[in-house]
Amino acid sequence: MTFNPLEVRSATAGYGGIPVFRELDVVVRAGEITALVGPNACGKSTLLRAMSRLLPVASGAVLLDGEDIATTPTRDIAKKLGVLPQEPVTPGGITVTELVWRGRHPHRRLGQRPTHADRLAIAQALVQTGTGALADRPVDSLSGGQRQRVWIALALAQQTSTLLLDEPTSYLDVAHQLEVLDLLVDLRNQGKTILIVLHDLGQAARYADTVIAMKDGRVVRSGPTREVVTEELLTDVFGVVARIIEDPDTGSPLVLVRGRHDHPRSSADRVTLQP
Amino acid sequence: MTAHPTVELAAAQVLAAGRLARRRTVFIAGSLTFVLLVVLVLSVTLGGSASISLSDTLLAAAGRGDGLADFVVFENRVPRSLTAVLAGALFGLSGVVYQRLVMNVLATPDIIGVTAGAAAGGVVVLVLLERSGVATQVGALAGAFIAVTFIIALSAGGSAVVHRLVLVGIGISACFASVTNYVLAQADETGTERAMRWLVGSLHGAVWDDVRVLAVALTLSVVLLVLLVRDLDNLRLGDDIATSLGSRVRSTRRGVLLVGAAMAAVSTSVVGPVAFIALVCGPIAARLDPRGGIFVPGLMGAILLLASDVAAQNAPLISPVPTGAITALIGAPVLVVLLVRRKASIR
Numbered sequence: 001m002t003f004n005p006l007e008v009r010s011a012t013a014g015y016g017g018i019p020v021f022r023e024l025d026v027v028v029r030a031g032e033i034t035a036l037v038g039p040n041a042c043g044k045s046t047l048l049r050a051m052s053r054l055l056p057v058a059s060g061a062v063l064l065d066g067e068d069i070a071t072t073p074t075r076d077i078a079k080k081l082g083v084l085p086q087e088p089v090t091p092g093g094i095t096v097t098e099l100v101w102r103g104r105h106p107h108r109r110l111g112q113r114p115t116h117a118d119r120l121a122i123a124q125a126l127v128q129t130g131t132g133a134l135a136d137r138p139v140d141s142l143s144g145g146q147r148q149r150v151w152i153a154l155a156l157a158q159q160t161s162t163l164l165l166d167e168p169t170s171y172l173d174v175a176h177q178l179e180v181l182d183l184l185v186d187l188r189n190q191g192k193t194i195l196i197v198l199h200d201l202g203q204a205a206r207y208a209d210t211v212i213a214m215k216d217g218r219v220v221r222s223g224p225t226r227e228v229v230t231e232e233l234l235t236d237v238f239g240v241v242a243r244i245i246e247d248p249d250t251g252s253p254l255v256l257v258r259g260r261h262d263h264p265r266s267s268a269d270r271v272t273l274q275p
Numbered sequence: 276m277t278a279h280p281t282v283e284l285a286a287a288q289v290l291a292a293g294r295l296a297r298r299r300t301v302f303i304a305g306s307l308t309f310v311l312l313v314v315l316v317l318s319v320t321l322g323g324s325a326s327i328s329l330s331d332t333l334l335a336a337a338g339r340g341d342g343l344a345d346f347v348v349f350e351n352r353v354p355r356s357l358t359a360v361l362a363g364a365l366f367g368l369s370g371v372v373y374q375r376l377v378m379n380v381l382a383t384p385d386i387i388g389v390t391a392g393a394a395a396g397g398v399v400v401l402v403l404l405e406r407s408g409v410a411t412q413v414g415a416l417a418g419a420f421i422a423v424t425f426i427i428a429l430s431a432g433g434s435a436v437v438h439r440l441v442l443v444g445i446g447i448s449a450c451f452a453s454v455t456n457y458v459l460a461q462a463d464e465t466g467t468e469r470a471m472r473w474l475v476g477s478l479h480g481a482v483w484d485d486v487r488v489l490a491v492a493l494t495l496s497v498v499l500l501v502l503l504v505r506d507l508d509n510l511r512l513g514d515d516i517a518t519s520l521g522s523r524v525r526s527t528r529r530g531v532l533l534v535g536a537a538m539a540a541v542s543t544s545v546v547g548p549v550a551f552i553a554l555v556c557g558p559i560a561a562r563l564d565p566r567g568g569i570f571v572p573g574l575m576g577a578i579l580l581l582a583s584d585v586a587a588q589n590a591p592l593i594s595p596v597p598t599g600a601i602t603a604l605i606g607a608p609v610l611v612v613l614l615v616r617r618k619a620s621i622r
Binding site: 074077081089105111114123155 | 290520
């Protein structure tokens, strides 16, 4: 019997006794990039925190490979599930290699000497994220994009089959955003399951296999990207007018968001843009 | 499994970097151990007010001294020196684990109220119950645990815990200082004198029983810290990352707070609240070896307290003074420097 790597069953979670979402059901499919999208305060980050045991669920369950994460030892979860929270804090002075070494924590028993497998995992994480040249630099001396890749390297060193990332492209310039997203596709191609919270629906449309759209703590729609990312979804969930065209080069959906001042060049081009 | 050549190359670099860092730590720890042994020999041969000639000391050490030299060396100087070594190591370790937990160089047990709690507990036993010895230790431990319970309870609540801890601790420190002052104000002259001597921090009159208590405390603490230190290192990456790496955040934090408090309390109960040792070990050790872990600062604490004691007994013009007076003399300027250099960080 095969399980979905991550399943949320009828889960309720929130802060200070006030639920952000109630009785939510979500399935993350193996070997895909799943993007969790929605407007601010829709509960997508809270859902990711609940799925990664950073926030305990008030009721319901989160299943990792079919096992309830609330009753699984946290170290065992760390061998299967890597998490990159939003804006992690960088302690002063720590070097890139030292930071990435922490990713081996769940695999190393107390007092155990570092093994060749450990060093290979570190090396692989550094090479894959392109941070090998930064190995001896202090993390707090790096640029935002470099730092983000180092944090991803930390999660990769855990060698988990599933990765959860909370807005890993925020605050990065366009080149670094692409680098991070391309890396995620590489990892997906190697068979990892990836769940990513994204602000930018355009990025979700381009990179995700499956999109889960949330609003007000509910899942509004979920499924293959082409089916979910539609003009109605943008109106219903984000409250914006948009056109979705096919990317002339790749064929993936391209989201064109329309503001109040966007007018067609001539009336023949499109009848109306405003609702 | 054969990895890509680039990965193999990077793995070799990771191996080399690890070796280099380990060699440096071994070198620094070795050098500090050597310095400690030198100061230890100095401490035993110089001694204090009882003037035993160097040759008598050597004869006693060789097991051929007369009664007086034997007594002074083995019942006085050796236990006093070992007490300084063990208590110094405990102060140093307690300081550095608190500094790392709170990620603030000022968050040592003596500044956030744990030592003040131990001091109040000790003074209550010394003055009100008119007991000394093991009873003082029990009193100091009780005081320290009351302090740390307050600190945990008042600073609990989400991720803000770490930032509130210092503020709450300073308040708690003031509360316990007022308890100490109240008890001192109630005491008669002999009680006050005894309490004051203990409060300044003195190694005078240290005996073999003190050495045993401290040795047991240090051994237990080191074992517990070995169990906790990797999770403590993970906590420094933030609660979320630590959790996702498989560390239990709350129990690690409480464990470190309690072990640190116990270390500070036991050493305080024996030698009194010796000032500043806990504060300065971490920053100095970090200068010598930024990747040195928590045990190099412990070694540093042993050296500092022992050297301070040698100075307290032998320094020209001022000696003999209580050891705590010397550590304060050295430590206060270091505190000022740490406060002025705003980027002072402890790894």
